[in-house]
Structure formats: C-alpha cells, structure tokens
Amino acid sequence: MHFTLRQMQAFVAVASTGSFSRASEYLCLSSSAVSQLVIELEAVLGYKLFERSTRKVTLSPAGSTLIPSAQALLRQLESTKLVASDIRDQAAGLVRIAAPLVIASTLLPRMLVPFRQLRPKTTVRVIDCPVEELVGKVATRQVDLAIGPDRPTGPDVQRIPLYPSPWVIWCAPTHRLAKFRTIRWKDLPRFELVTAGRDHEIHLATMTRHMSENEKLPAPQVVDNITTALGLAASGLYYTLSPDYVEPLALSLGLVMRRIEDPVLTREVSLFCPADRALSPAANAFAEHLEAALRPAG
Template sequence: MKSAPHFTMRQLSAFVTAAELGNFTQVARRLNLTASAISNQIAELEGLLGFQLFERTTRKVALTPEGREFLPAALAIRRQLEAAANIASDIRNRAVGIVRVAAPLTVAAEILPRVIADFVRHRPAVQVRILDTGVEWLSDRVANGEADMALGPDRIASPDVMVETLYPSAWVAWCAPDHPMAAHRHLAWADALQWPLVAAGRDHEHSVLPRLPDNIAATVKSAQIVDNVTTALGLAAAGMGFTCSPAYLAGLARRMGLVQCELTNPTIMRAMTLYTPLGRRPSSWAAALATHIRETHLGPASGIDD
C-alpha cells in the first residue's frame, strides 16, 4: 500500500493563500516569506501530490482543474492542523499559567492594563497576554482557540462563543477646548453635525451611521476618515474637527486635552462585552480572570460626565 504524502503546514498555507490571492509576491508578504520560498513550497507540494496545482504566468498564478479539486481538502487539513495546534497550546498554557485576552487597541491600552495589574498582584505565577485584535475578529479569536477570552465592543459572535454585556456606554463627542462645540455640555446629533466630523471609519460605519435617522446621517461632513479611534482623537485634539467614541474611552480622550459633549436625539449606546468560549473547558486561571473582570473592575459606568 502506497504511503500518504507528508504535507507540512507551511506547504498547505502557501497553497491555500496562493489560491486566494493569485500572486506569489502577495502571498510572500502575507506569510512573511520570500516569493521564491513560496514558489519552492508549492513546488514541493506538487511533487508530493504528483500533479500541478497552478498555471503560472509572470504576473499571476491560477488554479489548475486539479488544484481546484484539491483545494477543499487542503482547507480541511489546514483547519484540523490549526485546531490541533490550538488544543496543544491550551494544554501548555494551562500547565504554565498563561491566559490570553484579545482586545482592540484602545481597550488594550486604556482598560486592560489596570485589570491585569490588579489580577496578577496576588497571582504572580500567572501571565496574562494581550492579543491586539480588530473589533470584527474578537469572537473569531475566541472561537478558534487563539484567545481564552476577548474584551471589547459588542458585535455579532460565533455560535460557539458566549457574549456577556458588562455595561453600557454612550457615544459622546470630543473636541479641542477652543472648538465651538466645547461651549456645550449636550448637543443633538443634528446640531453637532454642523461641524466637520473626524470619523473612525469602520466603527463609525457599523456602529453610528446605521443608528442615525437618514436625514441626519445625510448631513455628516467628514473632515477626515481614519482607521483607528486613537488617530481620530489626535486629529480632534489638533483642531481638525470633532470626533466621537464610546464614553468608556474618557480617560484617553482627556489625557489628550479633549472636552466631552454628550450627544442626544438619538442617544447611541455601545456595550462593553466579554466573549468566552462555549464547549471548551477554560483553565482555572482563565476562569478566574473572567470572574475578576465581571465582578471587580468593570462595573456599570457609562463614562459620561455628571
């Protein structure tokens, strides 16, 4: 009986990524390798399989009929290898006391350090590692085992992830002290939008615009559209317009010299959320940290000025 070919994770990742991107240079950039290394790995895989996976040209690569047929199996094998690696990582981490928490950059910088410092003060053997993660990937990193839990804004989660609302936080406006908005403690959105808005693109599109009435959303004048709320706050501090964020980032905004204005009509809420896995046993340290987050550090506070 002929033995099965011995694939490596690198070969399968190179093949699957090349099938997605269609260009070895882009694959190399994503996998932090050289284009020649990617080409060699795919050539090795083709040698093991005994058939060609790609038609190659100087500009792009395209799957052969055999490559298209093999792709679903390669994806399944890669998923199984990743799952095995994550299970092994869980076992090691339970043994040495490592807890991994995924969080978006602002939460990782503004909220988690205080939570972690308090948690490990009486648990010196525990290591809590923060995984900087985009908001849209928080649930996925918990579901696939990369993180023991995630802390961040509410988003639709995978069915194998439990979502717990810790506390609500309103979207508020931030501006420089000499901005005309600084004279107001409260403003309706329709009045606030007379001034240019510095928008944190993806969050603004997903969390703010859909909750504004169409006639108000249509009046938005964007001074800048950036990827990260920290950048938006910095531009607002430089007088480039006002920006908005959940009020739980008040500490960061005030350290940048910004002034808060509550936004009403409508009041748009955002929930600080804890994501934990369903159907996967957490380590005792991960369970303890989750309890610590629920009960100790993150009480019901909006961050809005009284």
C-alpha cells in the first residue's frame, strides 16, 4: 500500500473544512485537483473516505477511523521540519528570538548592536508576537529564545528572571492623574482605563484580587496592542497601566509616567529557553549576553 503525502494532506484538508472548495483554497490547488487526490487515495486504500452529497461532505465510518492517524502523521511531519530547520539554523549561526512589540522595537535593538560587535558572523532574527504566544513558540521550536513579561511555563520551557518592571500609569499631561503627586490603587477606579491584550487584563486581575473593593479596578476597555492603548491614553480620555518597560514608546507619544504606591506591583521581564533540548552555541551566547546586560548587578 503506497500513498503520497499530498494525498493525505488533501484528505485532512477536506475533513477539516468539510468542503472540497475550501480545502482547495487552503492547499492552493483547484477543486478538481483536490478531488482527484482524494479519489486516488481511496483507490489505494480500497474504501471510501467521504460521504458526498450536493450539500455537504462528511467523513465515512472508515474515514472517521483514519483521520486521527492522518492528522498525527502531518503533525509529525511539521515537527520533523522544525527539527531539520533547527539543525540548519544552528550550523548557520542563526538565532531566532520572539518578543512582544515594545521589547522587539526598543530593547532588543539596543542589545543587538554590542552583540554584533562580539559575534559579527551570528545573525539574530527578531520575531514580534503577542505575549500570549512567547512560551508556545519556544516549546514548538519556532524560536530558540523568547523575552517578555513573566508567563506560566510547562516542563519543556525554562523561565529565567531578568529584571523587575513595576506597573505604572501612562497618561496625557492634561489628564487629571498627571497632576497627582502620589497615586494609590484606590485613586484609580473613578478614571477610565484602557489595557492592552487579555494578558495584561488577566495579570492585573490576578495581582489585585486581594485588594479591598474600593481599590479594585472596574472592567477596562481592552485593545489588542499596547500601541493602541498608549495612543488612546494620549488622547486624554483614558489612562493605561503597563510595566514601565514600555517607556520608550510611551514617551514618543508625549505621555507622562506616574508610579503607583500602596502597594507597588511589579512584573518580571524574563528570558524563556527550551528545557528539553540544548541551545546552539550562537543562541546560548545571545542568551548569556541578554542576562549579563539586563540582570541587576549583584
């Protein structure tokens, strides 16, 4: 019994989308080509994979039994591709590091200049992504390293704390909070808050869960990107809360920073490394460079 990878990809695509036309769009093939691949696979296997009607395409009993193994085969193929890419990138001296937008655009460029002077033949590729994706990208070998605010990790990813970043307020100079000399959490509920991403919203809720009712913040407006939250704060209508590592971007928008006391809450900027495999010499050198540059002395 011999079937091709392309035939199995067509089978999984049709099963996932429930349509030959949508599967053809996903595979960048014509509908007739996808249909032919499935017909050829059915001929090799000796049984039907789909029940076809004018309205929909559903898996046959045999197709339902086969689909988990077919999906596992394609996942294993993707995993093999990633391992092969790792081997190639290690030989080439390539380091891939993921970071949220602000760190990718402000902190990492400052780290790259001295590192390039130390290792001119090493290429560092910066991949900006949401905070929520940092750990997953390391775990699935899409990147060698990630840097960003602390996140839960599993057994395959190690978190190395770099430095604490206190939560602060960013607001327009004309906002009423800009006139406060000292800001406490209980001062904030009367003002409109905008936060960036579910990660910030959930982290804030976790940190403030033990506060009294008059200190807890009302549900904020949530946007996807920190740049949007800072831009809305610059309008003077809102304030935003974030760790102070966003300072370069916030200042460029004319925002002012106000620290929050009673209590001071911080978020740890961390380096995420694989725990289930060794780093390449180039990636290990860049990780050590980041630790030396960003960890507080002593």
